[in-house]
Amino acid sequence: xxxxIHMEIxxxxxxxxxxxxxxxxxxxxDLEYQRxxxxxxxxxxxxxxxxxxxxxxxxxxxxxxxxxxxxxxxxHSYILEVSSPGLDKPLKKKRDFERHIGEKVNVYFLEPFxxxxxxxxxxxxxxEEDVLLQVGENIKxxxxxxxxxxxLIVEF
Numbered sequence: 020x021x022x023x024i025h026m027e028i029x030x031x032x033x034x035x036x037x038x039x040x041x042x043x044x045x046x047x048x049d050l051e052y053q054r055x056x057x058x059x060x061x062x063x064x065x066x067x068x069x070x071x072x073x074x075x076x077x078x079x080x081x082x083x084x085x086x087x088x089x090x091x092x093x094x095h096s097y098i099l100e101v102s103s104p105g106l107d108k109p110l111k112k113k114r115d116f117e118r119h120i121g122e123k124v125n126v127y128f129l130e131p132f133x134x135x136x137x138x139x140x141x142x143x144x145x146x147e148e149d150v151l152l153q154v155g156e157n158i159k160x161x162x163x164x165x166x167x168x169x170x171l172i173v174e175f
Contacts, residue, residue, distance in 0.1 A: 028052060031092040032061065039082050040065055045075065046114075048104045052097075059097035064104045066118070071103035109168035116142050116150045116169070123172040126152065132165050139172065 029052050040047035040063075048064040065071060065079055080101040087093070110116055110124065120142050127137045138161075140154040149160045150169075 025052070028092055031090070032087075035086050035090050035092065036063055036083055039086055040079060043079055043082060045071075045079055048108070048115075052093075057098075059093070059095060060100060061093070061097050062100045062102070064102060064108070066104055076101045076103075109170055111166070111168055113145050113150075113163060116145050119171060120144055123174070124152070124169045125172055126150070126161065126169040127167045128165050129167045130165070132161065133159075 029050070032050055032052060033047075036050060037047040045065040045067050048066050050064065051060070051062040053060060063079070063083060065075070067075070080099060083101065084099055087099070108115075110119060123139070123141050125137055125139045128135070132138070138152065138154060138159070140152040140159065143151040143153045143158055145151065146160075148164070149162050150166065152159045152161055
């Protein structure tokens, strides 16, 4: 029962927050709503070409806060945090991969794909249901439905 209520709150939060982000020229990446040691936390991840600034986070946080005060979807006090997804954010959706074409990733599968649990390559592109990954000289077509997550490989 609690899990159902929690999922309903998350659904309502997404319905409220995603349009706010889009109307302010930000990409809504994801949100987390969870109880932590200091209380309930609502974390909203946003992005835009060129990256997110502290001012962007403050701007969208103010807009989200106003709308949440009106809609009141959360039945108790919470802390709102708005930030960029960071370099270590897992890629899961088609648009995540599209944003990082040409970058190196490690893709982890829900179950072995071509006998492997994970594969490293460069994101070559996407199509309707797949990610195209360049592995050596080959382009592999990997169904999005088979991907658990993909992590960017950050080289310094």
